Amino acid sequence: MPAGLIALALGGFGIGLTEFVIMGLLPEVAADFRVSEASAGWFISGYALSVTVGALVVTAAVTKLPRKPVLIGLLVLFIAGNLLSAVSESYSMMLIGRIIAALCHGAFFGIGSVVAASLVPASRKAGAIAIMFTGLTAANVLGVPFGTLLGQNFGWRSTFWAITLIGVVALAGIALLVPKQDAAAAKSLRSELGAFKSTQVWLSILVTILGFGGMFGAFTYIAFTLTEVSGFASTSVPWLLVLFGAGLFVGNFLGGKAADKALDKSLILILSGLVAVLVFFALTAANPVATLVSLALMGGFGFATVPGLQMRVMHFASSAPTLASGANIGAFNLGNALGAWLGGVTISAGLGYTSPIWAGAGITITALAVMVAAGAAARRTVAPHATDQHAADPNVAEPNPVSAAPAGTADVGSESREAAAR
Structure with a gap:
């Protein structure tokens, strides 16, 4: 390392x-x-x-x-x-x-x-x-x-x-x-702004906003859920959040490993898992044991998306990735604000302290739909340029953005294919 x-x-x-x-x-x-x-x-x-x-x-x-x-x-x-x-x-x-x-x-x-x-x-x-x-x-x-x-x-x-x-x-x-x-490596501002001409960059940023917004929609009001629904004492909340943080740590590590193997496929699977965890949490929040499991898994699946989403934006903005990368960090925080706002709306509407979790699940389903569409569009772009060597390479599980590049990102794609061949 x-x-x-x-x-x-x-x-x-x-x-x-x-x-x-x-x-x-x-x-x-x-x-x-x-x-x-x-x-x-x-x-x-x-x-x-x-x-x-x-x-x-x-x-x-x-x-x-x-x-x-x-x-x-x-x-x-x-x-x-x-x-x-x-x-x-x-x-x-x-x-x-x-x-x-x-x-x-x-x-x-x-x-x-x-x-x-x-x-x-x-x-x-x-x-x-x-x-x-x-x-x-x-x-x-x-x-x-x-x-x-x-x-x-x-x-x-x-x-x-x-x-x-x-x-x-x-x-x-x-x-x-x-x-x-x-x-x-230093690029002009015009070059960096040119990266935003890529539809895939915008789709990746949208997935970041929605995917992270879904998790934070549930997490922002988690103290109320833990005390008012799950029955934990307020003094237990900081230590329960350590469990959530442990999930973040593990999810981040495993998400990076998965993204290096198959970027789009891993993001689709992780977002699907996050939806399932949020639905499970909303249905079982009154059960303290189930809540402990949900907390760890919500942190794990929620943060497992981070390395892959950041890598995806950088890949499709490969000629000038710095500004796009920074914009995606801003998108994570915009997602935080979106999730917190929508969760607050559901509580204010009198829907109870599990309603932010349901709202988070809904936002994440939208993120999953966008990610599926973005992945399909990326594969349609890659397919005409796939070489026989690439198709036969056992180290490349699918023609995704990590292993093959769409038009306009040939340098990064060829670099990845060479690494896979090695």
Whole structure:
């Protein structure tokens, strides 16, 4: 495993911790700044909106620059935002710190995905992306519980000081361990925007929004489901979420492995599994044992889509993948907002605390339908260009985007076929 992937994963860990740990510290932060819970909620929603903006605007602004210095610069931005949060003396100062930290989020994961994929052979690219995203899943499994515990015992500011330190270590790791990127990798903004001419790029982004939106539609209000429907005590919720986080960790790893073998087929199977899990969860939420199983599986199937969806966007934008990759990170956050909004609508309509899970299942079914259509369209494009050698290659299970490229992406496709032949 290239050491640079570990440095990228550590950066992802710090960024994931920044995004999620505030949820466990919100009461302490609200009390310190003497604001309502709704006002404190902007530390979460403001961050998410800034991620979406930063994923496009910041990525577009740095697209002509070499990727390694950009990643270092983004981590400097991350460190500055968390340092500002740690020393904040007012609500507005804290909110500005959150926004500054969020602006690097989408660009870091978008550009980091491209860099991670460049560090390994073509047949292992999705797995490399999964390793980078392991930092994000580890932030949920380990970082959030311990970050919350640190903040509750030593003050919430101590958590942000710790995150700042993690950012410094990640910056040093990337500076030392990530190899210098080929200067030819830098593309003009016009070239990067040209990647959005691909219908498959847009279909992949739509699947990201809907697929992740389905999972977060169920997850956003999970505390209410666990306490009001499943019968768990509120003090158990943080530890139950560790189970969900463990599912994220395993799903991310296995999803990357599956995507490297058969990209579109794996995404279709994973989305189908997520639909089944959500329906099962909605039907059995009153059963505590079944709920434990559903939590782990929902996290697993939900995050198993991430490496494949990120790889799919990068593949179909192969001539200039950086901006498209960043846009897809923004799409994940847009999906979060969509799922949370629709789940809130169902609860407000009086449909009960399992209704967000049903809503999530409905969104995911739509994602599955789009993915099936996108996969079929990709195969129709690939088929006329398939060679006899490709058709006979036992290492290529199907003519999917990982192993053969549609028109306009011949270089990436040939690279993948050569890797499969090796």
